[in-house]
Amino acid sequence: MEAMKETVEESLREMRDTFASGRTRSLKWRKRQIEAIYEMVKDNEDKICTALFQDLGKHSTEAFRDELGFIMRSATAAINGLDKWAAPKHSNLPLLFYPAKGKVISEPFGTVLVLSSWNFPISLSLDPLIGAIAAGNTVLLKSSELSPNASAFLAKTIPAYLDTKAIKVIEGGPDVATILLQQQWDKIFFTGSPKIGRIIMAAAAQYLTPVTLELGGKCPTIVDHHTIAKNIKSVVKRITGGKWGSCSGQACIAVDYVIVEKSFASSLIDMLKPSVKSFFGENPKESGCLSKIVTKQHVQRLARLLNDPRVQASIVYGGSIDEEKLYVEPTILLDPPLDSEIMNEEIFGPILPIITVRDIQDSIGIIKSKPKPLAIYAFTKDENLKTRILSETSSGSVTFNDVMIQYMCDALPFGGVGESGIGRYHGKYSFDCFSHEKAIMEGSLAMDLEARYPPWNNFKLSFIRLAFREAYFKLILLMLGLIKR
Ligand SMILES: NC(=O)c1ccc[n+]([C@@H]2O[C@H](COP(=O)([O-])OP(=O)(O)OC[C@H]3O[C@@H](n4cnc5c(N)ncnc54)[C@H](O)[C@@H]3O)[C@@H](O)[C@H]2O)c1
Numbered sequence: 001m002e003a004m005k006e007t008v009e010e011s012l013r014e015m016r017d018t019f020a021s022g023r024t025r026s027l028k029w030r031k032r033q034i035e036a037i038y039e040m041v042k043d044n045e046d047k048i049c050t051a052l053f054q055d056l057g058k059h060s061t062e063a064f065r066d067e068l069g070f071i072m073r074s075a076t077a078a079i080n081g082l083d084k085w086a087a088p089k090h091s092n093l094p095l096l097f098y099p100a101k102g103k104v105i106s107e108p109f110g111t112v113l114v115l116s117s118w119n120f121p122i123s124l125s126l127d128p129l130i131g132a133i134a135a136g137n138t139v140l141l142k143s144s145e146l147s148p149n150a151s152a153f154l155a156k157t158i159p160a161y162l163d164t165k166a167i168k169v170i171e172g173g174p175d176v177a178t179i180l181l182q183q184q185w186d187k188i189f190f191t192g193s194p195k196i197g198r199i200i201m202a203a204a205a206q207y208l209t210p211v212t213l214e215l216g217g218k219c220p221t222i223v224d225h226h227t228i229a230k231n232i233k234s235v236v237k238r239i240t241g242g243k244w245g246s247c248s249g250q251a252c253i254a255v256d257y258v259i260v261e262k263s264f265a266s267s268l269i270d271m272l273k274p275s276v277k278s279f280f281g282e283n284p285k286e287s288g289c290l291s292k293i294v295t296k297q298h299v300q301r302l303a304r305l306l307n308d309p310r311v312q313a314s315i316v317y318g319g320s321i322d323e324e325k326l327y328v329e330p331t332i333l334l335d336p337p338l339d340s341e342i343m344n345e346e347i348f349g350p351i352l353p354i355i356t357v358r359d360i361q362d363s364i365g366i367i368k369s370k371p372k373p374l375a376i377y378a379f380t381k382d383e384n385l386k387t388r389i390l391s392e393t394s395s396g397s398v399t400f401n402d403v404m405i406q407y408m409c410d411a412l413p414f415g416g417v418g419e420s421g422i423g424r425y426h427g428k429y430s431f432d433c434f435s436h437e438k439a440i441m442e443g444s445l446a447m448d449l450e451a452r453y454p455p456w457n458n459f460k461l462s463f464i465r466l467a468f469r470e471a472y473f474k475l476i477l478l479m480l481g482l483i484k485r
Pocket residue numbers: 115116117118119120124142143144145172173174177178191192193194195196197199214215216217251252253346348374416421
């Protein structure tokens with residue numbers, strides 16, 4: 001680890017020198033690097049898909065949707081948007097400050113650290129990288145040790161495409177992350193669990209380093225069957241896709257559990273079962289369309305959640321586990337106890353609890369009893385329920401009548417709140433995430449207001465009172481001696 005420490009320190013020195021040289025501030029350089037990310041993904045589509053299959057058993061179509069295609073789209077948006085994003089924003093200053101002028105310029109933080117997760121190892125590494133480069137930073141990326149093939153691809157290929165003095169990749173697990181966190185960074189961007197997020201924030205506090213924490217949580221899905229009866233087929237398909245269709249439920253924005261009225265629960269389950277079969281066939285393990293569980297430890301974690309006898313009793317579909325093949329069968333639970341571990345820990349796997357309520361309005365109370373989720377999904381056309389969800393709950397995002405799609409839409413900010421994270425990114429929000437918005441005020445020496453300065457008197461106090469209220473007419477009257485001090 002001593003050698004790793006030296007490597008990290010040397011890398012950091014080099015990145016700081018590069019940043020100090022001013023090279024990364026040039027928009028031309030930034031665009032060139034982002035173009036290179038695009039080219040890297042395009043040129044290496046097969047290699048990336050192979051790595052994602054080896055690490056996670058991801059089908060190449062799923063891999064393209066969630067990772068390669070997503071990154072190419074994100075890179076294109078950054079290249080096209082950068083001139084506008086980086087342009088100074090003029091501020092209209094109140095008359096009070098006349099004749100001063102104001103503007104806001106976005107400056108890069110400097111040298112940033114990006115720590116990514118294994119479930120989308122390419123997109124969760126490259127998307128923050130695009131934002132950090134767009135904003136003009138130098139970047140060190142540490143990908144996750146749990147997706148070794150994708151990590152090795154990034155470590156080997158990024159230097160072949162990008163400016164190696166400004167953008168570096170280091171592979172490794174918690175021990176390497178610990179060394180990285182001992183250094184001083186200008187910004188830390190972390191994707192991972194709330195547990196490790198706390199470690200990141202504590203380390204960042206030492207140097208008052210700003211952090212973005214993209215964390216997880218339990219994303220609830222409300223099904224208000226009264227108002228969506230006509231579209232129930234699409235609803236079932238979307239829930240099936242949102243639970244099992246993206247990395248086998250190992251996604252921060254996956255549907256974690258469903259809330260539905262008791263009277264509709266068995267109908268929903270009867271529709272979910274054939275829907276799972278239509279996606280993954282009679283034998284999902286061999287379908288090639290269901291990602292595997294990332295490690296044996298994660299299979300064991302899911303088995304532990306299921307092993308609670310009260311949870312076992314709630315299994316209405318699936319439930320089998322093959323630890324050797326890193327497989328957990330698509331599983332549906334009906335009303336596992338709300339105090340069970342599975343209803344209090346992020347599931348992050350292919351198990352779907354269905355929680356029943358007497359009245360769908362009661363779903364709000366269940367959501368509020370848990371930490372703030374990254375996303376809330378609600379299938380409803382009831383405007384009153386929608387308003388209640390928006391005004392009575394807090395979450396990173398709310399998506400009505402769909403699941404997960406908000407992640408793909410870079411016109412919307414993506415991030416959590418409370419236990420599900422701090423900060424946001426995607427599209428222009430990524431640029432902002434890695435920029436400091438610097439306020440610029442261009443004063444004028446042409447005139448001076450004596451009321452700003454001591455010695456103090458009643459006239460100056462009255463002047464300041466009126467100035468703060470921007471009561472310009474009264475100010476004129478005061479100066480003309482026409483109103484009392
Ligand atoms: N909000 C998002 O965009 C998003 C995306 C994907 C995953 N997630 C969340 O991430 C979690 C699953 O991912 P994970 O298992 O990779 O998370 P994790 O927190 O275990 O690991 C994330 C990163 O932290 C590093 N790390 C692990 N232990 C560490 C330690 N002791 N000190 C410093 N760094 C350490 C890992 O090497 C990895 O790079 C879930 O909670 C999920 O919801 C969030």
